[in-house]
Amino acid sequence: MGCARYLTCFGAFIKGGITRSIKSRLKRFFKNSKADSLVLVNTSTPDPNFVYFTCFASGLCENNFLIIKKNHVKLFTNALEYDTVMAQKPMEMEVIKTESSQELVNKLRDELKGKTVGLNYGFLPIGYYNFLKDKVKIRKAIDAAASLTATRVVKDADEIKMMSSCARMVRYALSNIMQFAKEGMTEKQLAAIFNDIMIKHGAQAPAFKTIVSFGKNSAFPHHFPDNTVLKKNEIVLIDAGAKYMNYRSDMTRTFIFKPDKTSVTYKRVAAMIDAVKKAQRNAMSLMKEGTIGKEVHLYAEKTINEANGGIYNGKFIHSISHSVGIETHDGEVLNRNSKLVLKSGMVFSCEPGIYLPGFGGVRIEDDVLITERGNRVL
Numbered sequence: 001m002g003c004a005r006y007l008t009c010f011g012a013f014i015k016g017g018i019t020r021s022i023k024s025r026l027k028r029f030f031k032n033s034k035a036d037s038l039v040l041v042n043t044s045t046p047d048p049n050f051v052y053f054t055c056f057a058s059g060l061c062e063n064n065f066l067i068i069k070k071n072h073v074k075l076f077t078n079a080l081e082y083d084t085v086m087a088q089k090p091m092e093m094e095v096i097k098t099e100s101s102q103e104l105v106n107k108l109r110d111e112l113k114g115k116t117v118g119l120n121y122g123f124l125p126i127g128y129y130n131f132l133k134d135k136v137k138i139r140k141a142i143d144a145a146a147s148l149t150a151t152r153v154v155k156d157a158d159e160i161k162m163m164s165s166c167a168r169m170v171r172y173a174l175s176n177i178m179q180f181a182k183e184g185m186t187e188k189q190l191a192a193i194f195n196d197i198m199i200k201h202g203a204q205a206p207a208f209k210t211i212v213s214f215g216k217n218s219a220f221p222h223h224f225p226d227n228t229v230l231k232k233n234e235i236v237l238i239d240a241g242a243k244y245m246n247y248r249s250d251m252t253r254t255f256i257f258k259p260d261k262t263s264v265t266y267k268r269v270a271a272m273i274d275a276v277k278k279a280q281r282n283a284m285s286l287m288k289e290g291t292i293g294k295e296v297h298l299y300a301e302k303t304i305n306e307a308n309g310g311i312y313n314g315k316f317i318h319s320i321s322h323s324v325g326i327e328t329h330d331g332e333v334l335n336r337n338s339k340l341v342l343k344s345g346m347v348f349s350c351e352p353g354i355y356l357p358g359f360g361g362v363r364i365e366d367d368v369l370i371t372e373r374g375n376r377v378l
């Protein structure tokens, strides 16, 4: 697939879908929260919720304040970001350029007087919190983090379109990477080739630091690629995602490099792969509207614990799913305690794994969209 497809997508997103989407996002947020205003602030890292309500695909907007009320969105920006913001702002967004911090304080004070202000306690640095309390003098601040997560967990059509693109990009790279694997190559080298394939295939960047683990390193679920060299008949585990237009994917495949099918190692890994695939199928069979999150996790865990006469009992050491979206870990987790009821429009990873320290690990992961009829793998 060429760039044209993505450019078309991008055009449609900027021109039409954006305004419609933002309106319904605002409506959902205020339904989920007791706040009558929401203030989001970017540091050198953007608050994912800032991205969610602006749809900005460029610009850092560091120290910019986004004020959201039921019927309007106002952005307080500076000279540095003003042109970037104006080039991509949705129609209804009001943009105000402030020249000094005193001007910013005065304007924010007017804007937020007497309001119940929702703040993202999961992100906002304490310095900004103090600034809003002491300088802007907001009287009633409430934590909006949970309401923001609840709003973002159900994706709209624009988001699903972006996420499908992200999934295609990483899947393409995963389907092609092993032809570049060579004996003696390091994990870092293979990770670099992998990222390059994703980017040539449309990704703006890796969604997170690509995990490439050889041999026994694969027993560490979040291993970072190092100078370990690749040998024949070894596990190659790759966990990666593509970032495109603010959205991300997250997928994992486990391969055996130049397998010796008569070896004990090969047979051991093949049996682990079978068990993990079965756990993924079982978990996915429950990923549909109305299922309670913990049921998905417990079914995957039970499948692994009972597989192969119980030899993997206790070796599935993380949760089965997390929500995916603007962030790789987008707020919700399906683990043994999850009470979240699955709804159409949610996107979750489905990633069972078996980890045998000193030997190796197997994980398989896909991104799954809950639909009205069940689910669809992105």
Ligand SMILES: [Mn+2]
Residues within 6 Å of the ligand: 250, 251, 322, 349, 351, 365
């Ligand atoms: Mn994941």
